[in-house]
Amino acid sequence: MMKKIGLLLLGAMAVIACSKENENTMYVKAKVKGLKKGTFYLQKQIDSMIVSVDSISVDGTEEFIMTDEVLSPEMYYLTLANSSKRVPFFGEKDTVTIVSQLNNFAIKAKVKGSVNQDLLTSFSDMQQDFNNQKLDLIKEEFEARKSGSQDSIDMVAVKLKKWQRKRYLYMTNFAVKNGNYEVAPYVALTELVNANIKLLDTVNNSMSPEVRASKYGQQLVQFVEDIKSTEGQ
DSSP: OHHHHHHHHHHHHHHHHHHHHHTTEEEEEEEEETOOEEEEEEEEEETTEEEEEEEEEEESOSEEEEEEEOSSOEEEEEEETTSSOEEEEEEOSEEEEEEEESTTTTTTOEEESOHHHHHHHHHHHHHHHHHHHHHHHHHHHHHHHHHTOHHHHHHHHHHHHHHHHHHHHHHHHHHHHTTTSTHHHHHHHHHSTTSOHHHHHHHHHHOOHHHHTSHHHHHHHHHHHHHHHHHTO
């Protein structure tokens, strides 16, 4: 009788353990059109290195699933082996869906799965607009230098400063507006590191308590504190 009770207790403990193990599981369901055979890695950044947390070799199918335990929402990468092609996405518990094509794997990828990801996609689209504007200004600067007109060169320099200021303000407003999501400190840490400390501090103060306690939230708090400490010396 005691043996049966012991087995029942062990069984119950196993169920509880599985439940705890799976409550933070992220399932990455991917479909790569045109895929016949290949190896994929699920990766994320740990310290300064990109490391693989899961991998899968597929043969004869376009669909596959990969997993990882996500304690705090953070950036992941779905990487195609033996290439530089990878799809960045905001990973968090539950299901993330990625649909792409073998050709133009990273460019054609469509990712769905969380509000953070939707916000990141929106932000990336706006980032592309800013990048296009900068390319136009670089072309304008090249033409000005080619013509040898100092007035034209100075005018482009003024435009570039205005462009940078507008870009920083947009990023700050985006992060402040979305202070309830982990994408806010992520944007600050990746795009505002060279901005005025006042802008970083504005984002820092706009985070909700939950986001402040997240991986990127803690990193942003520490980053701002380090800058203030250095400037105070």
